[in-house]
Amino acid sequence: MDKQSYGQGFIFHTDLKALQVRPIIASEEKFWDTMMSRYHYLGFRTLVGESLKYIAILDDRPVGFIGWGTAAFKTHHRDKWIGWSPEIQWQRLKFIANNMRFLVVTRIKNLASKILAANVKRLSQDWMSIYGHPIMLAETFVDQRFKGTCYRAAGWIPLGLTKGYRRNGGRYYFHGQTKEIFVRPLYKNARQVLSAPFLCPQLQHQEIIMDLNSLAIEGDKGLFDRLMKITDPRKARGIRHNQTSILAIAICACLSGCRSFAAIGQWSSNLTQELRKRFKCRRSVRTGEYISPSEPTIRRTLQKTDAEEVDQMINEWLDECNGEAIAVDGKTLRGSGNKNKRAVHLLSALLHKEGVVIAQKEVDSKTNEIKAFKPLLENIDIKGKTVTADAMHAQKGHAEYIKKQDGDYVFVVKKNQSTILEAIKDLDREFFSL
Numbered sequence: 001m002d003k004q005s006y007g008q009g010f011i012f013h014t015d016l017k018a019l020q021v022r023p024i025i026a027s028e029e030k031f032w033d034t035m036m037s038r039y040h041y042l043g044f045r046t047l048v049g050e051s052l053k054y055i056a057i058l059d060d061r062p063v064g065f066i067g068w069g070t071a072a073f074k075t076h077h078r079d080k081w082i083g084w085s086p087e088i089q090w091q092r093l094k095f096i097a098n099n100m101r102f103l104v105v106t107r108i109k110n111l112a113s114k115i116l117a118a119n120v121k122r123l124s125q126d127w128m129s130i131y132g133h134p135i136m137l138a139e140t141f142v143d144q145r146f147k148g149t150c151y152r153a154a155g156w157i158p159l160g161l162t163k164g165y166r167r168n169g170g171r172y173y174f175h176g177q178t179k180e181i182f183v184r185p186l187y188k189n190a191r192q193v194l195s196a197p198f199l200c201p202q203l204q205h206q207e208i209i210m211d212l213n214s215l216a217i218e219g220d221k222g223l224f225d226r227l228m229k230i231t232d233p234r235k236a237r238g239i240r241h242n243q244t245s246i247l248a249i250a251i252c253a254c255l256s257g258c259r260s261f262a263a264i265g266q267w268s269s270n271l272t273q274e275l276r277k278r279f280k281c282r283r284s285v286r287t288g289e290y291i292s293p294s295e296p297t298i299r300r301t302l303q304k305t306d307a308e309e310v311d312q313m314i315n316e317w318l319d320e321c322n323g324e325a326i327a328v329d330g331k332t333l334r335g336s337g338n339k340n341k342r343a344v345h346l347l348s349a350l351l352h353k354e355g356v357v358i359a360q361k362e363v364d365s366k367t368n369e370i371k372a373f374k375p376l377l378e379n380i381d382i383k384g385k386t387v388t389a390d391a392m393h394a395q396k397g398h399a400e401y402i403k404k405q406d407g408d409y410v411f412v413v414k415k416n417q418s419t420i421l422e423a424i425k426d427l428d429r430e431f432f433s434l
Contacts, residue, residue: 021066053066065102084194085274095203099138134186137186142180157183157185198256198275230305233304243305249264268294327350328349328376
């Protein structure tokens with residue numbers, strides 16, 4: 001290692017296009033630790049919690065080293081800026097990464113800010129590939145002996161000063177050395193996602209059907225308003241949770257990607273006190289806390305409830321909450337038939353954007369999808385919406401039915417429908433001749 005490479009001299013290098021910032025490989029870890037321990041003013045022992053180490057390379061030379069670890073448990077200015085409650089904070093703190101160490105070992109104008117900018121561009125994706133979740137926000141704490149110029153130049157936001165405490169062994173100790181807090185959102189909507197009541201789809205592993213934060217849970221014609229109309233089949237004796245709360249939690253859990261009673265029960269138990277209150281869960285007289293229903297309670301209630309009644313209510317609710325376009329599509333259920341019985345074929349109406357089924361009809365074995373088209377749409381408000389379907393449904397009767405309901409339609413037309421196809425071509429010729 002020559003002096004020029006590690007800060008003992010100056011390199012007047014102006015072309016930073018060749019700069020590469022990447023995670024270290026296993027053989028570089030000892031070198032990274034040694035450099036950080038020897039040249040960083042704080043020294044180095046280890047990074048806390050989930051962590052990543054990066055190295056910056058320019059002209060085949062290591063010119064910088066960056067270390068990321070778990071975010072600070074709490075800091076007033078950051079938490080106020082995000083706008084989350086303490087309960088949500090503990091659940092989502094893992095989506096913030098702390099820039100614990102940053103060392104630049106070569107004097108080049110704008111190098112530090114370029115390294116930071118290049119690093120944050122890939123940080124979330126790297127974190128996802130290793131730890132299975134993204135990073136929404138980066139944070140760091142700059143000692144008062146520095147101005148944080150490179151962070152400001154790289155687009156970081158100064159929020160204020162710490163109070164001069166450090167955390168050790170679960171306790172806080174006052175040392176009086178205040179630091180300036182900087183944050184850098186890695187996504188435009190980072191604050192909204194981190195503080196949203198429900199965990200947003202981009203923060204979860206499983207396939208999410210819909211973002212619950214965009215749905216009407218309370219209020220007129222909201223989920224609760226509709227669920228209250230469903231008959232409760234349970235006996236009055238021994239009831240601890242109202243049916244509306246149980247059904248609302250189960251429905252929202254399924255829309256969040258839960259596929260079993262166990263998963264729904266886990267989703268219910270992870271609800272914050274704020275959300276349990278919104279779901280109208282019962283409140284403990286002894287502790288004052290809201291108690292969410294357990295998996296056995298949810299399972300027993302769902303098994304006793306009229307599934308068709310709930311299904312129709314959900315379809316109406318989702319239809320009103322979302323989408324200007326509805327797709328009509330037929331599917332045969334795999335494994336539902338055998339040599340003596342025809343497989344079940346369903347015609348479904350789905351919301352285009354979310355792919356959520358809002359209505360479905362079984363197609364009789366002695367007919368086809370065409371006769372099931374109108375009955376399928378009877379219970380859906382298609383006023384002002386566009387219905388799409390394949391070539392089978394490019395029928396005059398279907399088009400007239402949709403227009404009578406003040407809707408629009410887009411049908412696929414194939415070559416075997418020569419009359420319609422020729423009419424479309426004539427429209428094209430007329431349009432382009434104008």
